[in-house]
Amino acid sequence: MIKLFVSDLDGTLLDHQKEVSDKDIEALKHLKKSGVDICLASGRMDVEIGEILTKIGEKYHRISQNGAFINTDSDESLHALTFESVIAQEVFDVVRAEDFLTIVADYSTNYTERRNEAVTSIESRMFAPITENEQLAEGIGRDIKASKISILGEYESLLPLQKKLRERYPDTIETYISDSQCLDIMPKHISKGNALQMLIQHLDIAPSEIACIGDSFNDIPMFRLTPFSFAMENALPEVKKEAAYTAASVGDAILKVMEINDNNG
Template sequence: MIKLFISDLDGTLLGMDHYIKDKDIQAIKKMSKKDIGFVVASGRMDLDIAEVLKKIEVNGHRVSQNGAFVQDFKEKKIYSAAFDTEPAKRIMDFIEKEPMVKTVSTKDHIYTSEHNEWVEIISKQLFQDVIIEPKLTSQFGKKITPAKITLHGKEDDVILAHSRLKKHFGAELDIFISHESCVDIMPKQINKGNGIQSLLQELQIKPEEAACIGDSFNDLPMFAVTPHSYAMSSAHPDVQSKAAYVVDHVYEAIEDLIVKELI
């Protein structure tokens, strides 16, 4: 039987302008009333996840920034990780000439070095404003402890940047296309799969007692954790191929588990 249901946000549970389908909300609430735990696992910051849980009006565990931070619904910190200062500076030096916006996320804030139209677009999709810090890299190890570095831009630029980063840093970093408009750069072994594994261990839940749903390449480590994995039909075919099932909506995944008498 399923004891834990895990959902990605952007492109899965969360649409543009913070929109969440009412059918998804009602399915999650119905599931929660059956004492099945709910988890949001996202590349977003913990604050964003907390705001989404408020909108849904359910308690939930939080796996933020692709697994860099894990907290249960009682605010107990289960796991946290961040870049060491020097590797983070090397990454920033390497991506300096990429024709894309660079942001740096800490546990609670997101920074960039200068304001432009992309920053406004990014801010609209967050639950807080991007902070402009002109001396961004020099603040690493001081007031800024990077947990995630992200490149934002056009899809073609995203694909090329991902390829260059994988070639140069693939052995020492985890690098994901988390959305068609962004590449996430993480310390090695920091991913949704390992974040969820730490949560399952804390809750004493077996992988086969969890189900998950997502739509991007950063969800693949999560799919590998449990046999009950669902990909959105809007996901890239390579993402769909790694999931056990494909659905159009979050509520359809929950309904499928009910039909299978796993909920």
Template sequence: MISMFVTDLDGTLLKNNRYITKEDKEALQLLNKKGVDITIATGRSDREVQAVFKELNITGHRISQNGTFTFSKYNENVFSQVFEEGTSLKLFDFLHAFDFPCLISNFDNIHYAKEIPMAQTLQSLFKTPLIYQQDLRNRIEQDFSTSKFMLLGETSELLSLEKKIISLFDTDVSTFLSADMCLDIVPKGADKRRALEALLNQTGIKKQATASIGDGFNDINMLAYTPHSYVMSSAEPKVKLHGKKTVQHVYEAVDDLFCHNLIL
């Protein structure tokens, strides 16, 4: 039987990175009513995850920034991982030598140090404010606790830069294409699977009782880890290899679990 259902946001639960369909919302609410724990696992910030749960009108577990922060549905801090200050500064200096828009996160907020011409357009994709801060480097030297760098640009160019990042910072960072035209850089070892493992250990829920759904390269480890995994039909072929079944919507995955009597 399924005791936990884990869903990604962008490209999965969030359509066009903005809204949740009525059918998907009702499916998750039904799972919650049936006693299934709902977990959101995303590259977005914890504040944004909280906003989604508020929209769903349910309470659940929160895995944010690709696994750097994990909180239980009771708001217990289950897991967290941030960059060492020296690594943050080196990454900041290296990345700002390029023209890619760069968003830098700590637990609370998303910041940027160089003006971004499309900032207003970007803001519409986020559920929390993007904060422009010219002295961000100084903040990082003090108490910023950097948890993620996000680069935006043409995917082919980001993949080329990713190779350089890995060659220079391989022992300190993990990188993911979290969405089309979006490269995330997080502390080494941080990913959704590791965060989910910590959450399952905290809750006592078995891996065999867990289902997950996602669409991105940052979902691969999570999909491969959970025995009941669904991948979105819009996902890249390499991502689809790691899901047990392919669906077009979150509610289809939920329906499939009911059809196979995996939910009481």
């Protein structure tokens, strides 16, 4: 019996216009009414997930910034982790030397050193503004408790940088390609999978009682937790091979979840 359904946002529940389809909203509400808990798990900030839930008209559990923060549907904070100051400063110095747009997040704000057209373009895909802070390098780890550093660029260009960072900081950071043009750098041991384990422990739910859906590499740690994992049909082959099922939409995955529950009811 599946008791918790977890959905990624970008490329999964959200389309390119930052919208959730009426079909998916209806499916989520139907699933919740059937007694299944729901969680949204994203690289986005918690405040952005809140904006999406306002549009849906529901309150769900929330895993934000790839697992750095966990909040229940009653707004109880289960987990919050930021970088150690020295590590955040070192990593930021390394990535800012590369020719990429870099965004630093704390719990509720995204920061960049200087605004430009690229920042404005990225901002249009978010549910919260990006704050310009020309003293960002000095503020990281001091005034700004960084929880995520995001590098924006072409996928083929991000891979060598990811490799470089993994080799230089094997014991202090995690890196995920969270989007075809985004590399997220997180504190060590932060992942959607680890966060989901904390959440289900709090809810007293077994891994075999959860289903999850996503489309990118940062969703794979969730896939590996449960036999009921779904990858979006348009996900990369490397992502799809890690999931038990594929689905065209969140709504379609929910239909399968309902079928599984009906057969085990």
